Every structure is written in C-alpha cells, then in structure tokens.
Amino acid sequence: MNTITVDHVSKNYRRVRTEEGLWNSLKSLVFRNFETVKALENVSFSLEQGEMVGLIGPNGAGKSTLIKTLCGLIHPSQGTVKVFDFKPTDKKNAFKQQIGVVLGQKNQLWWDLSPVETFKLHQEIYNIPEEEFNISFQELTQLLRVEHVLTTPVRNLSLGERMKCELIASLLHRPKILFLDEPTIGLDIISQKKIRSFLKQYCVEKKITVILTSHYMDDIHYLCDRVLIMKSGTLFYDGKLQSIQSFISDYKYLRFTFKTVIPHTINLYDQVEEIDRQTLVIRVASANAKEVLQHITSCYSVVDYSEERIPVQDVLEHIFSEPNKVSNGRDQHEAIQ
Amino acid sequence: MKPYNKIFRLSLQQLFQYRMNIFMFIIFGFLPLLAMLYLWITIYEGKDTIQGFSLQEMITYVLLAKLLEVLLLPDFHWSINTEIRKGELSKYLVKPLSYSRYWFARNLAVRTSHFVLAIIPIVWIIGSMKAYTLPIQQHNVLLFLLSVLGSFILYFLMYYQISLLTIWFIDVSSFFFTVDILLEFLAGTIIPLSLLPNWLYEILKYLPFSYLIYFPTSIYLGKFLHKEIWWGLCIQGTWILVFLLTSRLLWLWGLKKYDSVGA
Ligand SMILES: Nc1ncnc2c1ncn2[C@@H]1O[C@H](COP(=O)(O)OP(=O)(O)OP(=O)(O)O)[C@@H](O)[C@H]1O
Ligand SMILES: [Mg+2]
Numbered sequence: 312m313n314t315i316t317v318d319h320v321s322k323n324y325r326r327v328r329t330e331e332g333l334w335n336s337l338k339s340l341v342f343r344n345f346e347t348v349k350a351l352e353n354v355s356f357s358l359e360q361g362e363m364v365g366l367i368g369p370n371g372a373g374k375s376t377l378i379k380t381l382c383g384l385i386h387p388s389q390g391t392v393k394v395f396d397f398k399p400t401d402k403k404n405a406f407k408q409q410i411g412v413v414l415g416q417k418n419q420l421w422w423d424l425s426p427v428e429t430f431k432l433h434q435e436i437y438n439i440p441e442e443e444f445n446i447s448f449q450e451l452t453q454l455l456r457v458e459h460v461l462t463t464p465v466r467n468l469s470l471g472e473r474m475k476c477e478l479i480a481s482l483l484h485r486p487k488i489l490f491l492d493e494p495t496i497g498l499d500i501i502s503q504k505k506i507r508s509f510l511k512q513y514c515v516e517k518k519i520t521v522i523l524t525s526h527y528m529d530d531i532h533y534l535c536d537r538v539l540i541m542k543s544g545t546l547f548y549d550g551k552l553q554s555i556q557s558f559i560s561d562y563k564y565l566r567f568t569f570k571t572v573i574p575h576t577i578n579l580y581d582q583v584e585e586i587d588r589q590t591l592v593i594r595v596a597s598a599n600a601k602e603v604l605q606h607i608t609s610c611y612s613v614v615d616y617s618e619e620r621i622p623v624q625d626v627l628e629h630i631f632s633e634p635n636k637v638s639n640g641r642d643q644h645e646a647i648q
Numbered sequence: 649m650k651p652y653n654k655i656f657r658l659s660l661q662q663l664f665q666y667r668m669n670i671f672m673f674i675i676f677g678f679l680p681l682l683a684m685l686y687l688w689i690t691i692y693e694g695k696d697t698i699q700g701f702s703l704q705e706m707i708t709y710v711l712l713a714k715l716l717e718v719l720l721l722p723d724f725h726w727s728i729n730t731e732i733r734k735g736e737l738s739k740y741l742v743k744p745l746s747y748s749r750y751w752f753a754r755n756l757a758v759r760t761s762h763f764v765l766a767i768i769p770i771v772w773i774i775g776s777m778k779a780y781t782l783p784i785q786q787h788n789v790l791l792f793l794l795s796v797l798g799s800f801i802l803y804f805l806m807y808y809q810i811s812l813l814t815i816w817f818i819d820v821s822s823f824f825f826t827v828d829i830l831l832e833f834l835a836g837t838i839i840p841l842s843l844l845p846n847w848l849y850e851i852l853k854y855l856p857f858s859y860l861i862y863f864p865t866s867i868y869l870g871k872f873l874h875k876e877i878w879w880g881l882c883i884q885g886t887w888i889l890v891f892l893l894t895s896r897l898l899w900l901w902g903l904k905k906y907d908s909v910g911a
Contacts, residue, residue, distance in 0.1 A: 379738070379908050382741075383741070383742070384738050384741055384742065384906075384908040385906070385907060385908050402741065407742060407743055407744040410742065412739075412742045414738065414739070417736060417739055418736075419739045421658060421662065423662045423665055424658060424662055428658055428661070431654065432654050432655065432658060435650045435651035435653075435654045436651045436743055436744060436745050437743075
C-alpha cells in the first residue's frame with residue numbers, strides 16, 4: 312500500500328490584485344480585482360513507506376503549496392490526496408498523530424521558554440507514554456547534540472540550535488511521515504551537515520517517510536534517492552536525481568586546456584560554461600561534439616581535453632531557467648522511462 | 649484536558665517573565681477610573697439619587713465594572729490576528745490540538761495573572777474609597793460568581809469569533825478598535841445600562857453584551873430580584889450555547905478558506 316497518493320491535484324490561489332494609484336485603490340474598495348495563481352497543476356505521484364524524497368524547484372514552483380496540501384493545511388482545488396487511509400483535509404487526530412512537520416521559516420517552540428517545555432507539552436498533546444518519551448528524548452537530544460541548550464529560553468538560541476530543537480519537537484511522537492520545508496535554510500555548512508546526517512541516520516533507521524524541500528543541492532544529494540522536480544506548479548520530473556542527466560543528454564561539455572592564453576579568434580560555438588586564461592568549457596550538442604573537438608584540436612595548440620556529462624547542478628539550472636514547455640509532468644516522466 | 653492544563657501552566661510561566669509589564673498595564677488601566685470617580689462625585693453634588701442610583705451605588709458600580717473588565721476582557725484577538733495573517737496558525741493545525749481550547753487555556757492564564765497582579769492596586773483603591781463602596785449581600789454571592797463565570801465564557805467566545813474574521817478580512821485592526829469601544833459601552837462598563845433610554849435598555853436585555861459587565865455588577869448591587877437573576881442567567885447561558893455553535897461553524901468554514909501563507 313502506498314503511504315501517500317496524490318492524484319491529479321491542482322491548487323488555484325485567488326489573490327487580490329492591487330493596482331497603483333489613488334483612483335485605483337478607491338476603485339478596489341468596490342470592485343476587487345482577483346487574479347488566479349495556479350500554484351499546482353495536475354500533480355500526481357505516490358510514495359511508499361520509508362522513502363526519502365526531495366522536492367526541488369525554483370522559487371514559486373509550488374513546493375510549499377504541495378507540502379501544505381499533503382499535511383491537510385489547504386484544500387486542493389481539484390484532485391485527491393490520500394495519506395495512509397486519510398484525506399488530510401479531514402484533519403483527523405489519528406492522521407495528525409502520524410505526521411511531523413517542520414516549516415523552516417516558522418517556529419513552533421515557545422519563544423520565552425526553554426525547548427524542554429515545548430517537548431513536554433508535545434508529550435501531552437500527542438499523549439506519549441512517559442517511558443517512550445524519555446527514550447525518544449534521550450536519543451534525539453544526543454544525536455543532535457543539543458543537551459547543553461535544553462534549558463535555555465528559545466529566544467536565546469542560535470538559528471541552528473533552534474532548528475535542531477524544532478526537529479526534535481516534530482519527532483518525539485514518532486511520526487511515520489516527516490514533512491520538512493526548507494529545514495536547513497539560513498544555516499551554516501556545519502549545522503547543515505549535522506542535520507543532514509542526523510536525518511539520514513534517524514529516518515532510515517526508523518523507516519520514516521520524508522518529504523524534504525531545500526534549495527541546497529547537497530541536502531538533496533545526500534538524503535534523497537528520489538526527487539520530484541516542480542516547475543511553475545507542474546511536476547516536471549519524478550525519478551532518480553542521477554538520471555536527470557539523461558534529460559539533456561543531447562548536450563555535453565567539452566573541456567580544453569590550451570598551451571597559451573586562449574586566442575581571441577576562437578569560435579566559441581554553442582555556449583561557454585566556463586572560461587579562464589587557459590581553460591575553456593563549452594556546451595555543444597552531442598551530435599556535433601566530434602566535429603568541434605576535431606576543429607579546435609587541429610587549429611589551436613591544446614594541451615589537454617575531455618568530454619564531460621553535464622553535472623546535475625547545471626542540468627537543474629537549465630531546467631529551471633528554461634520556459635515551461637511541459638504542461639503535464641507525469642506524461643513527461645513516463646516518456647523518459 | 650491534560651495538554652490544555654499544561655498550556656495554562658506554561659502560559660503563566662511565560663507571563664510571569666513580563667510581570668512588571670502587566671503590572672504597569674493594570675496600574676495605567678486604573679488611572680482613567682480616578683477621573684470617572686471624581687466626575688460622578690461632582691455630578692452627585694446636591695442630589696441624593698440619579699435614576700435610582702445613590703452616589704455610593706454609582707461609585708461601587710463604576711469600580712466593580714472596571715475591575716471586572718480588567719479581569720475578564722480578553723486581548724488575545726490581536727495575537728490570533730497575527731497568527732492568521734502570518735500563517736502561523738498552520739503549526740497548530742498539524743497537531744492533534746484544538747485551537748479554541750488552546751486559546752481558552754491561554755486566556756485563562758492571562759486573566760489569572762491579571763487577577764494576581766491586580767490584587768494590590770484593587771485593595772488599595774477599595775481601601776481608599778471605603779466610605780463610598782458597598783458590600784455584596786450574602787444571598788447574592790453565589791449568583792454573582794455564576795454570572796461572572798458566564799461573562800468570562802461569553803467574553804471569550806465573542807472575541808474568539810471576532811479574531812477568526814481575520815481569515816476573511818486580513819486587515820481588521822480598525823474593526824478591532826471599534827469592537828473594543830462599542831463593547832465597552834454596550835457591556836455597561838462606562839455607565840449602568842439602566843441610565844439609557846428605556847427602549848434601548850429593553851433591547852439590550854436580550855442581547856449578549858449586557859451580560860458581560862452590567863449583569864454581574866447589578867447582581868452585586870442587589871438591583872435584581874432572584875427571579876430576574878435566574879432569567880438573566882438563562883439568557884446568558886443561551887447566548888453561550890449559541891456562540892459555541894456559531895464559533896464552531898465559523899471555524900470549519902474558515903479552515904476551508906485559510907491559505908496558510910508563507911514560505
Ligand atoms: N496564500 C497565497 N495566496 C496567493 N498566492 C500564493 C499563496 N501562497 C503561494 N502563492 C503563489 O503560489 C505559487 C507557489 O508558491 P509556493 O510557496 O508553493 O512556492 P515554493 O515552491 O515553496 O517557493 P519557494 O522556493 O520560494 O519557497 C507562487 O507563485 C506564489 O506566489
Ligand atoms: Mg517554499
């Protein structure tokens with residue numbers, strides 16, 4: 312049985328358009344101009360228990376909207392979401408008992424009190440037996456190394472310490488699914504790494520299904536076997552991160568090292584990815600690669616050259632920046648396989 | 649009920665860190681009262697009663713009304729307003745927790761802290777106004793406390809519903825101010841409602857507002873017969889039931905509309 316099933320889900324936000332100028336704002340008192348934002352368009356996928364999935368895409372792609380739909384915070388305009396046997400928007404307590412949510416830009420800890428107080432409140436809210444609570448508490452605080460801040464008021468914690476405590480607060484009741492919306496936002500590299508390795512260790516061991524959004528590719532690389540790429544509300548790609556390289560396999564990189572400074576006369580072909588005094592990386596269509604290679608090596612004194620597949624980061628950049636050609640993520644995904 | 653008990657205690661703990669702040673707030677809350685008392689004393693010069701109120705009764709009314717307001721009037725609507733506007737409501741919605749009970753517990757904590765911190769100024773005011781204030785008759789004590797309890801719940805429900813309107817109308821601050829002022833008048837905090845024109849008074853008797861302040865205060869002063877008190881308690885109770893229902897509907901309706909903004 313699937314843990315999460317998302318079936319042709321769309322979400323339209325209606326938002327008021329405010330126009331500039333006094334006259335327009337007076338007019339808007341009477342006639343309100345609404346515009347519809349298609350934040351999700353026909354998104355379908357399913358997850359099995361224990362999967363760790365990265366949700367990536369440029370700003371405004373609809374990642375947070377998708378997460379909110381999955382936790383039942385907002386109602387889809389069309390389509391259905393099923394999590395276990397629940398419809399999230401029914402907001403059943405039995406459903407809420409099984410999910411943990413960390414919204415990186417929101418705070419669930421009590422600001423003026425120490426994190427322990429929030430943890431104990433969660434014990435009451437989720438009705439966690441004393442013994443179970445103590446075990447989880449010990450384990451989580453040790454793994455995340457936050458023992459020393461447990462009795463400090465939350466307002467005096469650093470962002471990293473706070474985020475670790477947020478994670479603990481969301482895991483104490485042993486949820487089966489963990490939703491993480493940008494849990495590493497604004498953290499330094501060391502804290503990011505710690506949280507990352509904690510998640511890997513803990514969630515794999517406990518078989519927790521994790522859905523994670525992050526703008527840091529390292530998070531995704533390290534944690535997620537599978538990625539969902541969102542683009543303008545559509546699910547653009549669903550599969551292994553590594554395999555997206557085949558997505559634009561009709562291109563590759565050619566890297567040259569020249570003996571002298573790169574001559575100005577050189578024909579730069581398709582696109583320069585990197586240029587230095589003596590090295591040049593260009594992107595060429597795979598079909599032309601041989602020809603270009605021959606041309607350059609014969610005309611200039613090249614010390615070294617290599618062909619490279621386009622790195623994941625660059626593929627993503629390419630996907631994100633290209634205007635949206637695909638209207639249905641699922642069809643696209645099936646076409647790739 | 650256990651989590652709400654914990655929420656109550658945590659809130660008290662949190663409020664205690666701001667005790668000085670709250671204390672000053674209460675002190676300044678009482679300042680306009682001194683002007684009011686002075687005003688009434690002047691108005692009563694040369695008169696024994698006004699509309700059946702002796703000076704002592706009037707002073708007792710004004711003092712007690714203000715006191716009840718300090719102890720009962722909620723201020724959580726501003727917090728709920730912020731939580732909805734910023735999308736922080738989301739963090740409650742994903743937990744097996746009732747938002748209304750959460751705020752009931754918090755409100756109870758705030759009211760309790762006000763009660764504790766107000767004791768000193770209250771004792772001082774009553775002490776210095778001793779010549780002007782009247783005690784409650786013994787047979788009314790229980791009914792008075794009952795009506796205060798009703799008022800506490802009624803206040804909560806009314807402000808809770810007003811807060812939820814933020815879901816539909818994001819910018820409600822001016823509306824909140826209007827409600828605060830209007831309610832203060834209609835509840836009878838400023839003057840006894842029986843001083844109003846008779847037709848208005850007759851209408852107000854059936855609306856919920858007068859059951860916030862005017863009703864308990866009049867019970868204290870012994871202005872009502874027992875039969876009238878029981879009748880009043882019934883109306884108060886009915887409004888509580890009505891508001892329990894409407895706030896539930898408003899909540900369910902609002903959740904469909906709630907956008908969970910941010911990030
Ligand atoms: N409450 C709302 N009302 C109207 N429009 C909204 C609302 N929330 C989001 N949107 C719009 O929906 C789209 C998707 O937003 P969403 O927050 O899901 O993006 P995101 O992928 O999480 O972006 P980011 O990486 O910046 O967090 C955006 O175009 C945004 O402007
Ligand atoms: Mg987001």
